[in-house]
Amino acid sequence: MDKPRQDIESEIERTLSTLDEVERVSGNPFLYTRIQEQMRQSKTGSSSKRAAAWSLAFAVLLLLVNISSVLMYYQKSVQADQAAGIEAIASEYGLLDQEEDWEY
């Protein structure tokens, strides 16, 4: 093995062996307090999110009810107009009287 290659291999081994010298890190004594705080905040956050979701759902429902009422009203008035139109044409051509005659 030539010199540069040997140097590279020894550098690699030295670098890999630095892991043996890494010391373990001890935890933060206040970690539990921080976790409690984070959990409290996430609970508050999730309950306000839930409230917002309910409000949104209610608003959407209200909107749907409104839209369907308008549609139903419009449909009824169109039907009434159509019926009135047919009746007018029928009476104009005397169809209504003829209908009465046919009953005999």
Add this chain to the structure above:
Amino acid sequence: MNDQNLLTALQTGSEQGYKELVDNYQEKVLNICLGYFPVYQDAEDLTQEVFVKLFETIDNFRGEASLSTWVYRVAVNKCLEKIRYRKRGKRMAFFQSLIGLEEHAGHVASHFDHPGVALENKERTQLLYQHIERLSDKQRTAFILHRMEGLSYQEIAGIMEVSLSSVESLLFRAKQNLKKSLRYYYEKQMI
């Protein structure tokens, strides 16, 4: 409190149980996180997230694995989740750098603050972490759990939910790839 009693305490929502879980496992979780993210503040924030996740999902724990395996598994998954999140961010940063909005740099390359590393080894250890960062998620996890946490193949297999032979293969490939990557780096330095 043994693991079984601790688990019962946790599942009943006992404050004492939560505190004991943090006391027993925070050092392990913190050091795992430092294996993935060698920046103390990031690792500590992640440790906090791991415990929040553990408390939130304690009811899903069926006791099929040991408590320590479960804690390690949640910690590893949280770290991998963070890596994916950061990779997405990096991709965005790359595109931003293309249009001249932001500089693009690797995470370990730009930050390194591992309190367990002596000052005289800092440069070399940082270099090693940069190359560990290039391993695949599975190889990196097996390497961190074995080489940094000192866990047995059996324990790693339990945490990663793979077979013993897979762990052996992952560790072998991790070491090979790490050496290859470092060799390439040093060869370039010598030119």
